[in-house]
Amino acid sequence: MKPVEPGALSIAPESVVQPPEQLRYARWLEWGTRVGLVALILIFLAYGIGLVEPHVPHSRLPEVWNLPVSQFLAATGLPTGWGWLAFAHRGDIANLLGIAMLTGASLLALLALLPLYLRQRERLYAALCVAQVAVLLLAASGLLTAGH
Numbered sequence: 001m002k003p004v005e006p007g008a009l010s011i012a013p014e015s016v017v018q019p020p021e022q023l024r025y026a027r028w029l030e031w032g033t034r035v036g037l038v039a040l041i042l043i044f045l046a047y048g049i050g051l052v053e054p055h056v057p058h059s060r061l062p063e064v065w066n067l068p069v070s071q072f073l074a075a076t077g078l079p080t081g082w083g084w085l086a087f088a089h090r091g092d093i094a095n096l097l098g099i100a101m102l103t104g105a106s107l108l109a110l111l112a113l114l115p116l117y118l119r120q121r122e123r124l125y126a127a128l129c130v131a132q133v134a135v136l137l138l139a140a141s142g143l144l145t146a147g148h
Contacts, residue, residue: 021116021125028112032105040098047091055090081142107136 046052056076064075087093110129117126
């Protein structure tokens with residue numbers, strides 16, 4: 001038998017079999033991140049070439065960029081938390097839609113596992129998926145921030 005060199009794989013990659021739940025999670029996560037990245041790029045391009053009007057005019061950016069967050073919000077009239085959704089039609093704020101899609105990709109991937117686990121009668125794994133989704137939604141809700 002030939003000795004294996006350090007750092008070399010001892011198992012042929014084609015002989016590794018991934019469980020269906022890992023493949024489903026990976027597929028959903030891959031597509032979610034691709035859609036989020038494409039959205040982020042398209043929205044930024046639309047903002048950058050002026051197809052969508054910004055909330056903060058470009059001429060004001062040097063004035064407000066260096067402000068602390070509280071002063072920036074007061075100077076621009078932007079809300080905190082999920083209030084940005086009301087301004088999502090503006091080019092500079094619409095970029096947050098792409099970021100939200102990217103960060104929400106794992107949530108969708110977890111939800112995609114639920115039917116598979118329930119069909120397999122894997123109640124513990126299904127419960128863990130639900131718990132992870134609940135934690136992600138609670139964190140995104142803003143209920144745990146100091147302002148509430």
